[in-house]
Amino acid sequence: MSKYVERFNTRERVLHWFVTVTFFTQLLSGLGLFSRLFVGYLDLFGGGQGAIMVHKYAGILFLASSLLLFLNHRKEISTLDDDDRVWLSKLGGYLSRDTYEENNGKFNAGQKLFGIFMGASTVILGITGFVIWFPVLLPRSLVQVSLLVHGLIFVLFIMFVIVHIYLATIGNPGTLDGMLWGRVSRIWARKHHVKWYKEITGQEKAS
Amino acid sequence: MAESRMGFLIDTSRCIACRSCQVACKQWNKLEADTTANHGSYENPGDLTPNLYNRIRFIEKADGGSMKWLFMNERCVHCGDAGCMKVCPAPGALYRTNEGFIVHNKEKCIACKYCVSACPFGVPRYGADDKVSKCHLCYDRLGVGKPPACAKACPTQTLQYGPRNGLIAKVKAAKKTVYGEADLSGLGVLYVLDDKPEVYGLPANPSIPTAIFLWKDVVKPLGILGFWGSIAAVLFHYVTTGPKQIEEENQKTGGDRHE
Ligand code: HEM
Ligand code: SF4
Numbered sequence: 001m002s003k004y005v006e007r008f009n010t011r012e013r014v015l016h017w018f019v020t021v022t023f024f025t026q027l028l029s030g031l032g033l034f035s036r037l038f039v040g041y042l043d044l045f046g047g048g049q050g051a052i053m054v055h056k057y058a059g060i061l062f063l064a065s066s067l068l069l070f071l072n073h074r075k076e077i078s079t080l081d082d083d084d085r086v087w088l089s090k091l092g093g094y095l096s097r098d099t100y101e102e103n104n105g106k107f108n109a110g111q112k113l114f115g116i117f118m119g120a121s122t123v124i125l126g127i128t129g130f131v132i133w134f135p136v137l138l139p140r141s142l143v144q145v146s147l148l149v150h151g152l153i154f155v156l157f158i159m160f161v162i163v164h165i166y167l168a169t170i171g172n173p174g175t176l177d178g179m180l181w182g183r184v185s186r187i188w189a190r191k192h193h194v195k196w197y198k199e200i201t202g203q204e205k206a207s
Numbered sequence: 208m209a210e211s212r213m214g215f216l217i218d219t220s221r222c223i224a225c226r227s228c229q230v231a232c233k234q235w236n237k238l239e240a241d242t243t244a245n246h247g248s249y250e251n252p253g254d255l256t257p258n259l260y261n262r263i264r265f266i267e268k269a270d271g272g273s274m275k276w277l278f279m280n281e282r283c284v285h286c287g288d289a290g291c292m293k294v295c296p297a298p299g300a301l302y303r304t305n306e307g308f309i310v311h312n313k314e315k316c317i318a319c320k321y322c323v324s325a326c327p328f329g330v331p332r333y334g335a336d337d338k339v340s341k342c343h344l345c346y347d348r349l350g351v352g353k354p355p356a357c358a359k360a361c362p363t364q365t366l367q368y369g370p371r372n373g374l375i376a377k378v379k380a381a382k383k384t385v386y387g388e389a390d391l392s393g394l395g396v397l398y399v400l401d402d403k404p405e406v407y408g409l410p411a412n413p414s415i416p417t418a419i420f421l422w423k424d425v426v427k428p429l430g431i432l433g434f435w436g437s438i439a440a441v442l443f444h445y446v447t448t449g450p451k452q453i454e455e456e457n458q459k460t461g462g463d464r465h466e
């Protein structure tokens with residue numbers, strides 16, 4: 001028996017990394033517009049006008065790919081069951097060294113909520129982004145609110161992404177494998193997503 | 208702002224709507240003529256444009272049975288606390304001169320147009336070059352000791368340039384009220400109005416738009432704090448609680464050890 005089980009197929013992995021690249025393109029090109037503290041980042045794109053142009057067109061790619069990613073996982077993340085509620089009440093066991101027996105499906109409650117947050121934020125960034133694309137044509141108050149909301153979601157997005165990256169790498173060793181090569185070790189799967197593991201292996205009890 | 212702050216006074220009661228100021232500004236700044244359309248008023252053009260830094264607004268007011276005209280020179284009012292500067296991401300695109308006025312530099316402007324949304328008076332305009340333009344209070348004339356071109360051309364002394372405190376004192380001595388003395392840390396361009404500000408299309412209490420204030424003075428600083436806070440939080444978690452190791456379970460189940 002192989003030590004590994006498949007978690008994400010090639011299509012899913014390519015899409016995930018495509019979203020990642022466009023996200024960081026948006027992040028880096030938006031940073032210099034957000035605050036003068038980061039004005040140097042505009043030079044990465046040959047100055048402010050270059051950064052704005054990249055931000056607009058990469059924004060369309062981000063919007064499309066991130067929405068697709070959300071829609072692909074929509075079914076897996078849109079409902080919370082009792083085990084998810086336990087996970088939430090224990091905050092995934094992250095606040096203590098004592099492990100608890102997690103009983104998660106393919107995604108735990110935290111991942112589900114992050115997925116929903118990403119989907120909603122992508123849509124909001126897309127809508128407000130298109131509004132501030134045409135500041136002279138659209139009503140002033142709409143553009144003003146859009147600048148505020150775009151900036152607010154930007155901030156929340158980065159904060160959640162920092163936590164997402166931490167938990168997917170050094171915070172949970174073995175997790176990154178799934179997104180890099182598509183497979184995770186059986187031990188990892190039994191520890192983090194036992195319900196999912198039983199499902200895909202057809203086992204009643206993890207051996 | 209400093210004692211030495213200069214000011215520009217517009218005493219609307221003196222204005223005869225000759226529009227010398229419009230022409231003088233165009234001439235000094237070498238601005239193209241705009242093609243305009245008649246919109247049922249002597250007012251022309253009907254709005255500020257990228258080629259028109261100031262203009263006379265004609266306000267028609269019912270006065271008993273007849274009609275009364277109010278004239279008002281519209282332009283950038285050079286706010287002490289300027290929304291345009293608060294949001295501008297490009298250093299040097301908008302800057303304050305020693306006199307206290309706000310000048311734009313098209314070479315540095317990155318055409319984001321945030322200043323359009325942030326100006327309480329709806330002043331900045333964009334031309335075919337997509338760069339900001341507005342009244343710069345003739346910084347290039349003041350620098351060589353000349354008065355602003357529009358003020359020099361004004362035949363009725365509606366437009367006056369001088370030390371800001373002096374202008375205010377003069378208006379008060381004449382028992383008139385000044386618009387813009389304290390709003391937004393004091394406007395560089397002050398008005399004497401014959402009627403309520405709203406009648407002239409000026410906000411009664413000008414302030415930075417609320418959404419812009421929240422964006423730049425709340426979300427921005429808290430966001431930067433949140434960014435570093437998140438990084439600090441995950442690092443703290445890593446060295447205190449630590450990662451969820453999978454080896455541990457290995458030993459418990461005593462099973463197959465995978466590297
Ligand atoms: C979903 C697609 C997106 C679109 C269509 C979009 C569009 C825009 C546009 C048109 C602007 C104004 C640029 C300008 O003319 O100055 C802007 C600003 C900005 N964008 Fe985006 N954007 C998107 C996603 C993102 C993402 C994912 C991030 C961050 C990770 C981001 C961060 C920013 C920031 C920081 C600004 C500066 C304005 C502010 O502070 O609110 N955007 N965006
Ligand atoms: S009136 Fe508008 S453009 Fe002029 S200084 Fe004030 S905020 Fe800036």
Ligand code: SF4
Binds near residue numbers: 295322323
């Ligand atoms: S359009 Fe130009 S002047 Fe206005 S905020 Fe953007 S960079 Fe600054």
Ligand code: SF4
Binds near residue numbers: 232282341342344345
């Ligand atoms: S001060 Fe100079 S730039 Fe401003 S309206 Fe008068 S002539 Fe034009």
